[in-house]
Amino acid sequence: MNPVRILIADDHDVVREGLAAGARGFLLKTQAKHQLVAAVDALAQHRPFFTGSLPASVVEALLRPGRHPAKTVPPGDRLTPREREVVQLIAEGRTSKDIARELGLSVKTADAHRANVMRKLDLHSVSELVRYAVRNRIVQP
Known part of the structure; x- marks a missing residue:
């Protein structure tokens, strides 16, 4: 919830x-x-x-959000390179199974990366994660 x-x-x-x-x-x-x-x-x-x-x-x-840009956390300040890859793939709509296959990981490891990212960034939903990825230019809107 x-x-x-x-x-x-x-x-x-x-x-x-x-x-x-x-x-x-x-x-x-x-x-x-x-x-x-x-x-x-x-x-x-x-x-x-x-x-x-x-x-x-x-x-x-x-x-007019461009007039008052939202504050963002500089990319890479809190995430490992692997976590950034996982954020990008999640924001692109990939499932844990897809992420695991693409990065050569087990599904359990992909889920662990997802959980670590959510915890580190204090995010509670995939939509918040997607907003983070867009604001920090990890993916294009």
């Missing part, structure tokens, strides 16, 4: 960075008390939740 991520903030940079990091919901601090249950319910049903009064400047910033 993936954790529920709701961002409660008023600062536009915090909102942008939180959403870029995977938050699927947003509440203004002034509305959090009244809408938190509705936000959790929506996210539990795999629907994003955004407060009705999201400032236009925040929406504008989110629609």
Whole structure:
């Protein structure tokens, strides 16, 4: 089960960075008390939740990500070359069996590399891993 991520903030940079990091919901601090249950319910049903009064400047910033690039971890800072290969193959949609065959590993070893990458990068889903790979130019979007 993936954790529920709701961002409660008023600062536009915090909102942008939180959403870029995977938050699927947003509440203004002034509305959090009244809408938190509705936000959790929506996210539990795999629907994003955004407060009705999201400032236009925040929406504008989110629609123009090039203007405020998301912070990324420099490639290679945390991963071994083999782990980077595994990240690339996962981001390209390969299964553990495919990765094992392509890299000459056992499926168990490919799974271990995947688990190590997820742990090192504190990622909880393949979609987060794909975002990491794109942001760090391990794969092309």
